[in-house]
Amino acid sequence: MAILEAKQNVVKQLQDLRGLNDELNPAFVLQKPLNVSFEDRPIPTLSLGSTDVIVQIMQTGICGSDVHYYNHGSIGKFIVKSPMILGHESSGVVAAVGSACKNLHVGDRVALEPGVPCRQCSACKGGKYNICPSMVFAATPPFDGTLCKYYKIAEDFCYKLPPHISFEEGALIEPLSVAVHICRQASIVPGNSVVVFGAGPVGILCCAVARAFGAKTIVSVDLVQSRLAFARDFYGATHTHLAGSTTSSVETAAQLINDAHLRDGADVVIEASGAASSVQTGIHVLRSGGRYVQGGMGKYDITFPIGAIIEKELDIKGSFRYGSGDYLLAISLLESRQIDMKRLITGRYKFHDAERAFKDVYSGKPGLVKVVIEGPEGKCVSEF
Template identity: 75%
Template sequence: MASNGTIEGSVERHGGLEKLGANNPSFVLQKIQHVVFENRPVPTISPESSDVIIQIKQTGICGSDVHYYNHGSIGKFIVKAPMVLGHESSGVVVAAGSGCQTLSVGDAVALEPGVPCRKCPPCKEGLYNVCSEMAFAATPPFDGTLCKYYTLPEDYCYKLPKHVSFEEGALVEPLGVAIHISRQAKIIPGNSVVVFGAGPIGLLCCAVARTFGATTIVAVDILQSRLDLAKKTFGATHTVVAGAAPSKENAARIIKEANLGTGADVAIDASGAEPSIQTGIHVLRSGGTYVQGGNGKYDINFPIGAITEKELTVKGSFRYGSGDYKLAISMLENRQVDLKSLITARYKFEDAEQAFKDVDSRKPGLIKVLIGGVQDE
């Protein structure tokens, strides 16, 4: 293979279906905290379509995967039947319909793991990420990508630049999330940005804010080690250890320590923690923008009075939308974001259960865990 995972030598642009065999090993959540390996059917595509089949090479474990593992649901999405986990993936195209115009067998790709209906008003308006008919990997009732083979339309696969690895390709998904959050915040050059939560998404929000031109980027977390990484690698100019004081007092301390004057231009919550959300509202200047990116409790106490008094703009952010993956690939191609520094552990496919247990137990030092693909026999 070439360095980016493309298959070297002469290959047919389309076809490849006859070479896939009958085995599609998959990592399946059967019920809460009970996972098994199953041999699922190999996906099929119409030979005349513009769909592709990808052999998965790397998959990251996302917080939503762990939440389904532990609770069997996230909000209205409830696991009612066995479901393949995983959605942060990269791989190589092993079969392609004759209608494909942008991809060929052998191409290394990052997967955008949600396909909308393309017909509803949000889709027509370019807001396909909030399509009510979205078929999103590892979101009930749809299977995920922790398997050998997975299929998508070609326009939801993004060719990886030659110097980008499959590991980085798998992390295009969380980078796309961070880009969407930052675009929702409308970060512009010269802005001050406070990011609550220095997990993978929060760290990437810091990096994207830097790329968008923010001059003051404050990372807030309870772990000093993550704050150190935020400052060393991901563009944070200031770091603050989150405190247990009331939210207004915490906000005042952040403003003082980071020299934010009357408050920040933008606050992003990537933690989902109620105290961080409350502090994020109070840390903003009048006319500032707050974006909720992290998932926590569905209902919380929220300082709505501060929103009206300061005339804040408050937005949600859900996955990623039009142009986010394309921009993520561009950032990787231009080496503007260091995704490799997020990776703290790697597991073989057959060790996927242990990987989930380690993430679930909050094993010290873990930030982003990757699971390798099924090896060819």
């Protein structure tokens, strides 16, 4: 019986792949900084006994890291040395499955977790696969991303979308998972006061997740008033603070504490901007014994108020991407409608307008908060 079932799976896989034979795989490729092109790349293949699936990409969000590669060709030690397909925030439809797949079928609507670890190193075995040194992460050199028609990924890093979750929302489960991981790193509990520096998409989502976790006071801090209004009106911030004054970090922290009625300081600070001044202010905003999480990526080395960390005995953590359970929790927050991702989307582009989308995000086009790009047209399962 098992042998017959295995043969049937192989036949089904071959049928799925034959259905792709006449298809093309258009991709949005970064050649070098500020130089992109559309290319027809080979359709991925599945080896015998594979547990991978091929997904037809339906929607892809633009992340700050994508824009950074587009403009600079590198992020820290990750340097674009050869043409690379951009994009990693994606959702789509399963177009083919490996013969050893158990949980997914052709036609399933899925969100993609774009980083697949080795599953064998000490980080993976210790439950922190997000810091696996052998991580294969979409659109991180030397690996191609998801701004294409067909993308191959491990079955267990695809998550079925609930019926009422759209492909657009499914693509943005990725940044929502980043915010979930940050808030879990911060150990937010009901009644906590939380200050979030940075009101970009991740900072705004941190406000929303903190609210879902039961935070009582949520302060959003940013340089742009419209972003603060967005965080307050739609995503749970109870207070906002417009940064940019010439006061010292200690004075700014004191003002924040006073304006938000934080008494001895905040329970939690989340830094989602990467700005050195925000890091310094955040340390001073915290109460003694408070918790600080660095999620924003800025300069690699900065001046750090380590004396205050010692005196207050603060709990300091970094947060990198997302780990075990974060995607499932993010989907649960969407499914239960505790977080509305639709409001975050303020720009929608066709695939052939991908370069314009990147330019608009980089230039800070007014009104843009989060942008999604529709996948290449043709042979897709229609949106409900």
